Amino acid sequence: MELNVALFVVVMAVVSALCISIFGRIGVGLAVLFWFVGLIGLAFSLAWVHRAVTEFQGSPFPGGSNSGARWDGALSRHKSEKHDSNMVRLVPMSEVEFRESFERTIVRRAADSVHRGVWSKEKATEAARSEMAVFIPQGRDSPGHRFVKVIDESNGKQVGEAWFSARDEGGKVRFWVDWLWTDPPQRRRGYATAVLQQLSREAAKLGADRMGLFVFADNPHAIALYTKLGFVSMVMGMSKPVQ
Ligand SMILES: CC(C)(COP(=O)(O)OP(=O)(O)OC[C@H]1O[C@@H](n2cnc3c(N)ncnc32)[C@H](O)[C@@H]1OP(=O)(O)O)[C@@H](O)C(=O)NCCC(=O)NCCS
Numbered sequence: 001m002e003l004n005v006a007l008f009v010v011v012m013a014v015v016s017a018l019c020i021s022i023f024g025r026i027g028v029g030l031a032v033l034f035w036f037v038g039l040i041g042l043a044f045s046l047a048w049v050h051r052a053v054t055e056f057q058g059s060p061f062p063g064g065s066n067s068g069a070r071w072d073g074a075l076s077r078h079k080s081e082k083h084d085s086n087m088v089r090l091v092p093m094s095e096v097e098f099r100e101s102f103e104r105t106i107v108r109r110a111a112d113s114v115h116r117g118v119w120s121k122e123k124a125t126e127a128a129r130s131e132m133a134v135f136i137p138q139g140r141d142s143p144g145h146r147f148v149k150v151i152d153e154s155n156g157k158q159v160g161e162a163w164f165s166a167r168d169e170g171g172k173v174r175f176w177v178d179w180l181w182t183d184p185p186q187r188r189r190g191y192a193t194a195v196l197q198q199l200s201r202e203a204a205k206l207g208a209d210r211m212g213l214f215v216f217a218d219n220p221h222a223i224a225l226y227t228k229l230g231f232v233s234m235v236m237g238m239s240k241p242v243q
Helices: 002-023 025-057 067-083 095-115 124-135 191-205 220-228
Strands: 088-092 145-152 158-169 172-182 211-213
Touching: 002 025, 088 191, 095 124, 095 145, 145 191, 158 191, 172 191, 191 211, 191 220
Parallel strands: 172 211
Antiparallel strands: 088 145, 145 158, 158 172
16 A cells, blocks of 8 residues: 555656646646645545455454454454364363263253153153163273363363263274263354364274264254264164054
8 A cells, every 4th residue: 555655656746747847837736736636536545445455354343453353363263163173172071070971961861761752750860870880880981981071272161072982893993972062152163073073083093994973863953963074874763652
């Protein structure tokens, strides 16, 4: 922009000098007129350029000459939130955190099963505990199982949790995502995607050629997530009411 102004001044100076040298006193009047019209034109063009630049940089953010820079920051953060699998760190749960996660899982599993008509309301919690006792008999130290908190790298806050496991099955590594959850206010920001991308790398490192999980057919959000990431249905459980 400074270059344009300098160019304008040089051109106007040359035009004025030519006018004066060619037309004498009348040339002075002409030069003044040129400067007047030129300055108005320059002011309009600078205003137009300023508006265009501001719009490009994101004037929706109010105030300050820094608004463009803030918009750039917001844009790159949005991109990284949506696409960067390194946006999260998976940190092993402490024993206390595992206990809390475990108890939440019991409550959720019991409620889900009652809702789906699988267990009775009275026996659901007991059934969930029995199931867990088989699934992870040694709790957090159950062989092959990992229980992690999902931490947002940018601010250190916990945004979710995941349980996963790997074991040898028929001479192949069976890598399984046992549970994945993101904090409701943090959903649709790419956290679960980032977790699954990291787990996919973890699975490959362990020698697995696939990773698997179970998902209920009435969980469209999770199914949309998994489908988007390339999971395909391998097994289908079916049931119907009977008379
Ligand atoms: C399922 C769940 C883990 C998704 O977490 P998330 O952090 O919101 O997922 P992401 O932001 O990575 O979503 C990625 C994609 O999944 C799909 N998706 C996720 N949530 C969705 C929703 N509520 N509706 C439609 N599609 C959805 C979309 O395709 C989304 O991409 P988009 O936002 O660009 O459209 C989260 O909703 C959750 O914790 N649900 C409750 C627990 C649960 O059901 N866990 C799975 C058990 S199998």
